[in-house]
Amino acid sequence: MHIKPPLSSFIHPIILNTKEPSKAYFLPFCPLLSLASMRATKKMASSCNEQELDELRRGPWTLDEDNLLIHYITCHGEGRWNSLAKSSGLKRTGKSCRLRWLNYLKPDVKHGNLTPHEQLLILELHSKWGNRWSKIAQHLPGRTDNEIKNYWRTKVQKQARHLKIDSNSKRFVEALRQFWLPRMFEKVDHSSPSSSTCTSTMEVDQKNQSPQLQDHKGNMVDNMNSSSSNSESSGLNLPYGYESSLHSHSYYVDCNNFDKIGVSQQPEMQELVSSDMSILDFQLTDAEWISNGLADTFWNMDQLW
DNA sequence: AATAGTCTCAACCGCAGTATC
């Protein structure tokens, strides 16, 4: 396929970073395509004639295709994807072009691992909205719904499987709040230069708790009490802005002052804090399941992140 | 080194909502 080179003045950064495109294949020669999916493709692209359908490409995009799409959108703008697909010379559906642009080629799309901030935000927002990936993605600039969805499936659901808990269950949500969110706060704290002078009580508590949780199964409540009393007796003014108190069968994080902490200086987090959601404000009423080794599992799962 | 199992993530699919004719 001969494709005009992109404008000399236009060098898209993603082209420099993109993976070596996998071998591309044309629809009629693709052994991986089932008859059903070919039919589906034909049905989907109902506006195309038979010959066009036979030439429609699927599968990974090549560098040339990427360049062509970028070049076309640079000149004509995005949107009207079906006509774009036809006019650009790409043998792709409009849907495919749109997806490639929005998820990968668009200049403001971030690539690379999610930051602790972003991971925290995803956990928070998913607790609030569930699998509303696009809505969640709106609060993470540069991240796509697809990326967030993949993150959830590969990282979060993996943890759920590991724990043998349904990731949609209340128990799992509680586990997230109980263990992950504090850990994420800790990570955010470490990763945020602006908050480097802060010492989170949660962090202190966790440093104290973690080995105990790992080494002494079944003593969770006592540990909690111990930690709680430390926290309370010290009368700490939580520099992190939230209070953590641990009671015999409950674990309570007060986010009343949450807006003072580093992480919540981000607009998205401020929105969360100001919302009616009290995501960090939870009571653990069923503590025994944690003491049955769940905590161990959680605390040992940093390696998975 | 070979093989099997697992993980990641780009891409696809079906569907629903909206726009246009």
Added chain:
DNA sequence: GGATACTGCGGTTGAGACTAT
């Protein structure tokens, strides 16, 4: 108002990379 086209969303798939045996 109905038909058709377009767009966007969430769920799913599968190729390639990675890891364990």
